[in-house]
Amino acid sequence: MSIELAVIGGTGVYALGELADVETHQPDTRYGPPSGPVRVGTLAGKRVAFLARHGEGHSLPPHRINYRANLAALHALGITRVLALNTVGGITERFGPRVLACPDQLIDYTWGRVSTFCEEPGTEVLHVDFGDPYTPAWRRQILDAAQRAGVAVIDGGCYGATQGPRLETRAEIARMRRDGCDLVGMTGMPEAGLARELGLDYACLAIVANWAAGAGPEPDEVITLKDVLDNVAAAMDGVPRILHCLLSA
Numbered sequence: 001m002s003i004e005l006a007v008i009g010g011t012g013v014y015a016l017g018e019l020a021d022v023e024t025h026q027p028d029t030r031y032g033p034p035s036g037p038v039r040v041g042t043l044a045g046k047r048v049a050f051l052a053r054h055g056e057g058h059s060l061p062p063h064r065i066n067y068r069a070n071l072a073a074l075h076a077l078g079i080t081r082v083l084a085l086n087t088v089g090g091i092t093e094r095f096g097p098r099v100l101a102c103p104d105q106l107i108d109y110t111w112g113r114v115s116t117f118c119e120e121p122g123t124e125v126l127h128v129d130f131g132d133p134y135t136p137a138w139r140r141q142i143l144d145a146a147q148r149a150g151v152a153v154i155d156g157g158c159y160g161a162t163q164g165p166r167l168e169t170r171a172e173i174a175r176m177r178r179d180g181c182d183l184v185g186m187t188g189m190p191e192a193g194l195a196r197e198l199g200l201d202y203a204c205l206a207i208v209a210n211w212a213a214g215a216g217p218e219p220d221e222v223i224t225l226k227d228v229l230d231n232v233a234a235a236m237d238g239v240p241r242i243l244h245c246l247l248s249a
């Protein structure tokens with residue numbers, strides 16, 4: 001049975017407990033091994049793949065993730081649709097902790113990451129269109145599924161991808177707000193760009209874990225890992241229902 005879609009899990013999401021009859025793949029690619037095993041299981045009668053972006057034990061910081069290997073491994077399994085779960089900080093008013101959002105734009109502030117498959121000598125140089133970095137029709141399907149599932153997901157928003165692994169300064173977040181960012185995370189790029197180079201349908205379901213530095217009602221609040229993980233766990237509650245509706249469509 002072909003694999004309907006892949007979910008890439010971010011910080012705080014290391015497995016999809018709802019998958020049944022799980023088969024484990026340990027792929028290798030010309031770019032090296034992905035972050036960990038690809039778990040393929042059944043959900044709503046369809047085969048779904050899951051990959052933990054940081055590794056199942058969260059051992060890889062954002063700048064050390066082999067984004068090319070992750071996407072190449074999914075592509076080699078015949079997967080054409082990727083739902084990327086990204087844990088983020090919220091910058092603008094609507095994007096507070098525990099909110100789910102499906103952004104429609106991004107700004108890339110990362111540096112020094114291998115961000116293209118056009119790296120080796122001899123590979124064709126692609127200049128892929130990236131005006132809409134997330135596949136519009138795929139986003140629509142995810143948002144429609146969320147609506148059917150009765151799970152609130154904000155439609156739109158701009159994801160700013162930072163280098164990490166440290167969190168941002170208040171001045172950096174103020175600048176990102178001026179730039180038009182609503183969300184900040186460390187793993188949105190180069191993943192989205194690489195997915196486009198491979199011709200995959202790719203969309204992000206952002207899980208807001210905290211107010212970004214200085215963005216919340218208490219501007220000097222310290223962001224703790226415990227708050228991040230608690231908020232991700234709470235916001236993840238609706239995600240299996242969204243997947244169920246997405247796969248039942």
Ligand code: HPA
Nearest residue numbers: 087088089184185186212
């Ligand atoms: N900044 C960047 N990445 C994040 C944050 C943040 O505040 N929270 C979760 N991932």
